[in-house]
Amino acid sequence: MRVVVSFLDGRDEVLFQRLWRGLEEAAERLDFERAARLRGDLLQVQAIVGAHKRLRESVETHSLLLVLPAVESSAREILLVMRGRIWARFHTHRTSAAPLAERLQEAWDRHSKENEQSVDYDGVDEANILNRFLYRNAEHPAILPIDRTGAEIDWNAVARRALAIDDEALVFDVKLVSEEERPVDVLMEGERDSTGVRAASVAT
Structure with missing residues (x-):
């Protein structure tokens, strides 16, 4: 082994x-x-x-927000990715960042209290698919990395940044395989x- x-x-x-x-x-x-x-x-x-x-890079490094368009133009779908896997998903309107910041903080704290668990087969597939997507769309403005090693996170600033992204910036490369x-x-x-x-x- x-x-x-x-x-x-x-x-x-x-x-x-x-x-x-x-x-x-x-x-x-x-x-x-x-x-x-x-x-x-x-x-x-x-x-x-x-x-x-x-997969290993994803599990070790990827903690981020992924901002996606919602059905309503005034709303956004926010994915909180923790250690390469989708940990929480939020549907939120762009009118106020405070509610989103609070929910992000709660989800982050909940993840911090979870014990490390082995990744099952479905989790491996999810992490691989997500990591390939992130790899192809590196530096995309709607992918907001979160530094887990620094000082306390300003979730209000993170939420404001996420909700400020325009519709035109929410276009991703979704090819199955990159060059x-x-x-x-x-x-x-x-x-x-x-x-x-x-x-x-x-x-x-």
Whole structure:
């Protein structure tokens, strides 16, 4: 189990090295069928490790407000994300920040009193989906990070900032996969990529 955890955390690259060595040996023997299988295995391993890394970063770092449009133009849907998971959801009108600030404070305090719990399968899926969304929309004005390590949070200021966001700023990138998340194609010597260019050697 410790070996698996070390691998997923990126501290142990033995499996990567074995797959890559097998890929190179298959290329030298011109065994393209085996090389294709190993390439598929390598891409799957890369995807698994990448997903684990995003999930861990999400759980460790993401505490924020996510501001979304509501059915009424005068209202907002506010999601409080704690450690990478949606902890509370509020429907609020933009007329006053005080009620929202009070509810945010209560939800934050409630989370602070909760004991650390393991994440179930549904929680893992939720955290992965949410983290991919946040990754694609980094620096978006409707995503408001909350610093858990600083002084006491001014919830009135947080609420005012959230409710001040205009409708035009509430547009997000909702593509299923971003360009950065697409798997890297691994070409073997003699193969051609999607543009018809022949690979001269093993490359990523």
